[in-house]
Amino acid sequence: MSEVTVRFAGDSGDGMQLTGSQFSDTTALVGNDLSTLPDYPAEIRAPSGTLYGVSGFQLHFGSSEVYTPGDRPDILIAMNPAAIKKNIAELKPGGIIIANTDSFDSKNLKLAGYKTNPLEDKSLDGFEIFPVPISSLTNKALEENLLGQKEKSRCKNFFALGLMYWLYDRPLKPTLNWIENKFKKKPEYADANTKALSAGYSFGEITEVFTTRFRIKPAKLPSGVYRSISGNEATALGFLAASVKSKLPLFLGSYPITPASEILQYLSNYKEFGVKTFQAEDEIAGISSAIGAAFAGNLAITTTSGPGLALKTEAIGLAVMTELPLVIVNVQRGGPSTGLPTKTEQADLLQSIYGRHGESPVAVVAASTPSDCFDMALEASRLALKYMTPVILLTDGYLANGSEPWKIPHANELADINVKFRTEKEGFAPYLRDNNLSRPWTKPGTPGLEHRIGGLEKANISGNVSYDPDNHDLMVRIREQKIKNIVNDIPDLKVDGDSEGELLVVGWGGTYGAITESVRNIRQQGYKVSQTHFKYLNPFPKNTADVLKRFKKILIPEINRGQLAKILRSEFLIPVIQFNVVRGLPLRTSDIEEKIKDILGGLSNGR
């Protein structure tokens, strides 16, 4: 066996996210490549047993490269009937169900909409069912523990985790360490979780329910030191690195919003680096405070998700007009309006590039995998500081919460970001231009360079308020050209596969994994397909037109209604084929493969 997809599912209070992330961390530690997809409801604790309260965590791991969290699970750990009901349609035919039989009482069956018990009524024929009384076995294992019944029963997820560790031959040690650390001051809880975990493991070992045990060998990853990392954590670390490498204090002004809040949470831990985090009164104050910090000479960041980006729009325009360096992170989620707060989507591309009043160009970049968020946070900071401009960094709910093994870079391998504040009085004007068309960054506190900036149109060079028509036209062009100049400072688009041919699959952002896996799969079936992926969306890399024109057909899979497709058509006057599914979930590789086959028809033997 070389790969498997596991899904943990239960009530939102059952601890499925913790169970899933523990299983992921241990799996990473034993050397498998992996990709995860936490999928949880927006409600914190929906009424137990209900369908809308089901929280899931999917994990795909293997002994070779893993690009996606997997289309469909091979094995489903279902803590209650609702978890089966909600997930059964996606389980692979012949897949395994491990069910906590203790929760299959009449009340829970009814809540899930079952008239009879699916574990017994043969409706699940075609799947392999392992009924395990997880709750009662957990209680039994904790008989001597002094915790109350309610606390004890909350340990059942660790019993399930222990059982999964046995089934996939993973060590208990990493989770035992975690328990020890987490419950340092609560020995009874540490004891209960340890016993539940061990009991689950022993249950696998001593009962004869499971006849097979799966072994998935470590993947052959490039040598180095690794850790498991989520997109939000990687984003936070990227900014921390940018602060260290630019020798600028880091300021984050932000307002909590799903799924971006974790970046604020992570960065608020790094006070020993002098990081200042400001949890603002609202989204607008979040970006406004960051603009103030940029004016005062800090590396200024604001983080948000779609609705928050909409609120920050006017302030982004101010940063464009005053040409201050600022990074705006948009962890995209399902929209419009409140939409699907905990789900993923890519539908803010047009908003990011065009969504402001006036001619208001900003640089836009996007991360393609959870660990790539580190690189792109660092890159967005570099561009903002060098070009004195707001930069929007797009990630998404899937990248933010999903995790993968990350080959950790050494701090000294990361390039320095050189920042120079203007201090010379001689010849100073606030809107002087360097070769990149960037204006000087002059901190308040610098003697003799007192000056005023603001949202009113500025006279070129002097920066005085100007209503002159020709000056406005000039300034509009300068601001546009400044962003265009970034093209000379970013890597070319790379093509995976032949550099010309019948079909190029083009993606951007968080669909990298799904597209890559589809393309690799379909090549194995004899199809000839090339792939390219955008990380720079404004401006596009210099060779974009050249790459696109070498292919007869271009397919653009996106989790939106065709936003990149629209831009590429209008910018490069080329026909493109769209593939759009907007389900709040990552694209399924099988769907992309189908689409590619449709397009290529009988060309599979054409090699």
Add this chain to the structure above:
Amino acid sequence: MADEKETQVQDSAYAKASADVQEKKYTAKDFATSQDVRWCPGCGDYSILAQVQRTFPDLIGIKKENIVWISGIGCSSRFPYYMETYGFHTIHGRAPAIATGVKISNPDLSVWVATGDGDLLSIGGNHFIHACRKNVDLKILLFNNRIYGLTKGQYSPTSEKGKITKTTPYGSVDYPFNPVSLAIGSEATFVARAIDRDPKHLQAMIKRAADHKGLAFIEIFQNCVIFNDGAFDVLTDKNTKDDNVLVLEHGKPMVFGKNKDKGIKLDGVKPVLVELNNGNSINDLLVHDEFDKSYIRSTMLAHLTDDPSMPTPVGVFRQIIKPTYDEGIVNQIAEVKKKKGEGSLEKVLFSGNTWEVN
């Protein structure tokens, strides 16, 4: 106009005495820019600008390059363009939030906000109350003319009920904010009021605000000659002002009137106006205590403004000393650094569960 040398800080207890910090003595001229001032002739903003420029040379220990003026949108928000300091004319309502970012990221700066009643209390209301609550060390000057001027004459959140304007041709039906009461209720640590046409008093209030460590708020009654002319006439006309303005002075009984013959005393918790030559003694009057930690008296004084039978108080309503938000952030960072040492990027990158692939 007033000679700044005559204006004394009213209570020297909170005036800093470190005269040697400042290297160079500035003059009012040093704070004027080359920009033509573009307010309407007769606008109260001119007086406020003049009083600020006259006062700033006397601010002890603050260097010009460390002064930052932040504004939002509105007539008053053009203010930074006319001050030869660092300045940022931002977007509508957001000045307190932007100023907060400036102050947190560089606490050495002296950060001032110029704003109006629409900017601060309507679109920017949320930022204002939170800046007050957090006690960010900002100085907020509210130019309150009770009208929208730059958009040419719509009613504002401080316009009196029944106000007839372009958007309220039959009179406004909503109730106004009392800015002083709002600031006190939002936990501002220094709350004062001044009037554009009383330059000496305005200068004194600006100095007091500058000396206060924490959020200082001054409501300045400012006449808009075009859209709300005469709104404060009763408080500025030499025939009526003495009988209608109550100048609050710490430790002094609340006496007012042309002949100093009227006063405010407390009946239970209710303020009452009394005639002094009518059997009432000055000793019965309420004595102003700026440092009273309770909100009751300062709030009660704030609301005298809403009562047409009562005088309008000006001066310092309340001053409380407590740690500021920005110094809280700085101190926390210092504590963590003391405990953990300077951060190491390498250490953070390689923290948590790591494994090696050969």
